[in-house]
Amino acid sequence: MFNLKKKEFKKFDWLLFFSVAFLSIYGLFVLYSAFSGDILKIRSQLVASILGFLFIILICTMDMDVIKKGALPIYVISLILLLLTIFLGQGEQQWGSNSWLILGPIQLQPSEITKVGIIFSLSAYLEKYKEDINKPSRLLLTLMFAGLPVLFILLQPDFGTAMVYIFFIAIMLFSAGLSWKWILALLALASIGSLILILNLEGYRADRIHDFLDPSRDTSGSGWQQQQGLIAIGSGMFKGRGFMKGTQAQYGYIPEKETDYIFSVLAEELGFIGAILMLIAFIIMIYRLLIISKNSKNSFISLMTIGICAMFFVHIFENVAMTIGLMPVTGIPLPFFSSGGTFLLICFVNIGLALSASMQKSTYDIEDTSEYETLKFKNKRVSKINIF
Numbered sequence: 001m002f003n004l005k006k007k008e009f010k011k012f013d014w015l016l017f018f019s020v021a022f023l024s025i026y027g028l029f030v031l032y033s034a035f036s037g038d039i040l041k042i043r044s045q046l047v048a049s050i051l052g053f054l055f056i057i058l059i060c061t062m063d064m065d066v067i068k069k070g071a072l073p074i075y076v077i078s079l080i081l082l083l084l085t086i087f088l089g090q091g092e093q094q095w096g097s098n099s100w101l102i103l104g105p106i107q108l109q110p111s112e113i114t115k116v117g118i119i120f121s122l123s124a125y126l127e128k129y130k131e132d133i134n135k136p137s138r139l140l141l142t143l144m145f146a147g148l149p150v151l152f153i154l155l156q157p158d159f160g161t162a163m164v165y166i167f168f169i170a171i172m173l174f175s176a177g178l179s180w181k182w183i184l185a186l187l188a189l190a191s192i193g194s195l196i197l198i199l200n201l202e203g204y205r206a207d208r209i210h211d212f213l214d215p216s217r218d219t220s221g222s223g224w225q226q227q228q229g230l231i232a233i234g235s236g237m238f239k240g241r242g243f244m245k246g247t248q249a250q251y252g253y254i255p256e257k258e259t260d261y262i263f264s265v266l267a268e269e270l271g272f273i274g275a276i277l278m279l280i281a282f283i284i285m286i287y288r289l290l291i292i293s294k295n296s297k298n299s300f301i302s303l304m305t306i307g308i309c310a311m312f313f314v315h316i317f318e319n320v321a322m323t324i325g326l327m328p329v330t331g332i333p334l335p336f337f338s339s340g341g342t343f344l345l346i347c348f349v350n351i352g353l354a355l356s357a358s359m360q361k362s363t364y365d366i367e368d369t370s371e372y373e374t375l376k377f378k379n380k381r382v383s384k385i386n387i388f
Contacts, residue, residue, distance in 0.1 A: 006063045007359040016288035016358075017056075019281050020336070020351050024049050024344075026278065027262075027337035033244045034258045034265045034339075041258075048341040052348025059352030064360045068300055071124035075145075078117035081110035082152035089156060097158040097331075111153050111161045112343045115311055116350055118149050119168065123304035126176040130299065134179045142173070159197070159205065160318075160330035166190070168310035175293075175306045212328040225255045229323045232268035240271030258339040260331055263323045278337075282316050292358045301357040308350045 028042060028049065035041040081101075089098030101108045125145055132138040146169045153162045174183065198209060207222035219227040232248035235241065246268035248254050254261050267275045289309035296302040312335055319334040321327035333340055335347045 006065070006361050007061070007356075008361050009359060011359050012060070013288050013292060013355055013358045016285060016292075016351070016355060019284040019288065020348075021053075023278070023281050023285065023336040024052070024348075026281070027334075029243075030262060030266045030270075030337055031258060031339055033246075033269060034249060034262055036250055037244060042339075044341045045339055045344060048344040049348075052345055055345070055348050056352040056355060059349065060356045060359065062356055064298075064301060064353075064357055068124050071121040074117045075121035078114035078121070078149060079152065081114055082149055085110045086152060086155050097156045099156050099158045099161070107342075109340070109342050111156070111158055112340075112346050114149060115165070115168075116346055116353070118146075118165065119172070119304060119307035119311065119350075120353070122146055122169065122172055123300050123307060126172060126303050127300040130176045133173070133176055134182065139178075139182060146173075158331075160332050163330070164311065164314050164318075164332065167314040168307050171310035172303055172307045175303055208329045212325075215325060225261065226322075226325065226329055228253045228255075229261050229264040230325060232264040233324060236268040236271040236274075238272045240267070240269050240274055243269055245269060259333055260319070260329070260338065261323055262334050262337045262339070263320055266337070267323075279320075282312075282335075286313055286316075289354055292354055296357065296360075298357075298360065301360060305354050305357055308354050311350065312347075 028046060031042050031045055032039070085099060085101055089100060090102055091098055091100040099109055099111055101110055122145070125142070126133065129138055129142065133142060150162050150165045150169070153165060170186075201209060204222065207218070211217055211223040211226055215223060215226060215230075217223055228248055232246060232254055235248065236246070241247070244250065246265060249257055249265040249268055254264055257265050263275070266278060270277075286309055289305055289312070293302045293305035293309060296305065315332055315335050318327055318330060318332045319338075322329050322332070333343050336344065
């Protein structure tokens with residue numbers, strides 16, 4: 001599993017690493033302000049950040065060709081975790097869905113943990129069958145393979161997280177060579193399914209759609225969070241009100257300001273400058289992930305990295321867009337900023353996999369392995385035969 005000979009350390013993507021380091025430190029400062037300066041409340045986030053960087057170091061020493069062989073067990077474990085959440089999950093009264101497993105003092109959100117598992121296992125699956133992906137029978141099996149975890153998440157029910165899965169799965173299928181006729185057909189089916197789902201929403205989920213379509217509909221009730229978030233962002237203007245000086249953030253007007261609406265805290269206190277600084281760092285991170293995917297000659301690594309990139313992109317886009325009124329409100333956290341140890345660790349694991357992938361050598365690049373020596377010996381024999 002660990003093989004430094006398979007790593008070309010001079011290709012380590014420092015720009016990706018430093019952009020993530022900046023975002024994680026920046027996120028801790030903003031979260032500290034969101035918790036009104038209570039250092040104890042960001043302790044778990046700080047511990048998760050330290051563990052995250054250690055995970056990056058550990059993952060960067062792993063041989064991607066070896067751990068790829070565990071793709072099927074990883075997929076099965078991911079499904080088991082999601083199934084357990086359906087039957088044993090908690091949190092509907094507090095967060096709107098039974099998406100959390102509580103094991104003593106440990107609180108986990110399996111749908112966040114399994115993101116990396118599904119991206120990893122789907123990449124291995126698509127690499128193996130990408131030549132046949134446009135055949136109806138293989139495409140159906142692929143959709144079943146990718147769609148089963150989405151179904152389990154919908155049953156929790158957690159529609160926001162399910163949309164994240166659907167997005168990065170769609171991007172990975174497109175990158176694997178899915179033809180446009182199937183893409184258009186799947187888009188039509190997805191549009192019909194989404195419309196049916198929206199028309200049958202009830203309770204707070206239906207309110208979120210109505211509030212998005214008509215922001216002034218119920219500003220003192222279901223639309224309170226959206227309205228207060230917009231007031232906070234608008235009041236920040238260019239320079240912001242100052243660190244820990246935001247009235248909306250510090251006086252508790254914004255619900256879920258430590259998680260879903262952390263961007264509103266940042267924009268109010270640090271203004272347009274602070275928001276743009278965050279977005280530039282995210283753009284650099286996304287760009288470097290795309291470069292790793294593009295430059296890799298290994299289709300598994302390329303698909304895995306594009307899946308990671310798509311996962312981060314949809315989180316960033318949806319979180320920022322919902323706080324400024326461009327998307328309906330969902331429980332999608334902002335990477336490296338929103339409070340949540342499980343999600344933060346998974347973000348670091350994904351970055352670790354991408355950095356490890358950026359350094360991965362192909363088998364034929366390693367001249368001191370037994371496989372290479374065997375291949376070289378065979379080539380010599382072939383050469384001698386050709387000479388004679």
